[in-house]
Amino acid sequence: MSPAEPVPAPPADGLRRRGTGLSLLRSEVVVLFGRVRTIALLGALALIPVLLAIAVRVTTEDASGGSSGGPAFLGDITRNGLFVSLTALTVAIPLFLPLTVGVVAGDTIAGEAGLGTLRYLLVSPVGRVRLLLVKFAGAALFCLAGTLVLVVFGAIAGAALFPVGPVTLLSGQTIGYGDYALRMLMMALYVTLSLLGLSAVGLFISTLTSVPVGAMAATIVLSTVAQIVDALPQLDFLDPWLFTHYWLGFADLLRYPVSWANFADNALLQGGYILVFGALAFGRFTTKDILS
Template sequence: MSRAEAAPAGATAVPASAAARRWGLSLLISEVTTTFRRWRTLALLGVLAAVPVLIGIAVKIETGDDGAHGGGGPAFISQVTNNGLFLVFTSLAATLPFFLPMAIGVIAGDSVAGEAGSGTLRYLLVAPAGRTRLLFAKYATTMAFCFAATLVVAVSALAVGALLFPLGEVTLISGTTIGFGEGLLRALAIAVVVALSLVGVAALGLFVSTLTNSGVAAMATTVGLLITVQILDQFPQLSAIQPYLFPHYWLSFADLLRDPVLWDQVLRNLGLQALYAAVFGSAAWARFTAKDITV
């Protein structure tokens, strides 16, 4: 008897590709849920949420009751005492060079290597989703963490800014004054740009994660590469290659606080991140699809 004859009347056969797609979606949901339930992930988000609190308290103590700011500091810090919304911009500027990329590097570096080290990777590979969908799920989960981490910093900064400082109209870098509502929209746009600025780090960490079976080694290597590249971006003698380093345009989000918005540096940053994502994402796919999983 054929398979079609054995099927109940009125039943429709489900194509294998459709079943694989459904499994791929289930796999993605499972990856995201598992990642955000880990204590390590929650600890990273907790540290990121604490940074705006520390910055806000430090600014409040330093300025005192008169609101006078007597020294330098991160970008936008001189405006924080006049408008708590600027604590969002200051916190993103303070966390983007190190804290946010380090957290992304930890999650991305452990994505594949951690599974291989614990022996669960081979069980995931027997599922009908296949290696390509599994790798995509890992990268999509890392990107979800990118947006979640950036949102945590922004929301924490907004809450602390509202508690410690006044809120109101926002004076942009160009001198134009906009309403608080439009200021919130610009803060949201900046948070999105900051999250997208980390797609290159996420792809790099994913590629490193496919090279080893040790999650700790992959995380350490990713963070080490991140620090090294940022150091290289500081030497004037290397100005010829610096525009091609993924952190070079990270702070270009400040141009979203101009009127009119200057898009040149912002678009260069997003284009550079897309290039890194394409190169290291392809390298991760080539490595992972040919990798011999023995553990």
């Protein structure tokens, strides 16, 4: 965009005023979580533990009436409804969470370009680097929000449909409500950290196109491919480099003592993806001609 080129006024209904620094981040969060699509994605995530709890409840009642029971691992939920949150995280992280994160991350830059608002954002004294950081921060906040929705609605559904009590860890020890709540919060933070690498990949892909649907699809496909590669024994040598490799490592929080090895390895791996794909996004976005 030439400095001498006149800039038309932004459309009245297509762009909200955005400042710099914290005000820009605040505006981004308001816009992101005010969208119907974002609310729908969070609502879909909230339905996962609710439907899971209802399905287990119905299956349990059918089994008590003489029909065949459900899968054996669901028995933990019937004995203690607090396990609904853990099961919901386990079910959601291979597909549903990456799908929603892919939608949000893929839309970060491409969505603005597709709407024709990206040019107007860069006219204000924001800077491309700051805009990239704010967009990534918004995607990271969505990762946290989506994970917390699963945990909170899982706890509510579990308490409503099943008895609750002290939780027995995978290592055999029993802990109280407060300790378990703290561990579930740490699980949510672990899962959020696990999704930051995918968010960085989506941000980079989003700088490559002005078609948000394409960026969303590419991000989700890469997540699926990484999990498939991670599951193939013939490609085990690639496992430590895949951003999906430690996604289920949060189960270590249900042991005593807690094993922190996966936490450190996961943080290092996700940090590497953030640095590499953040640098690629920076290189692409700062040299890109913004025409929309």
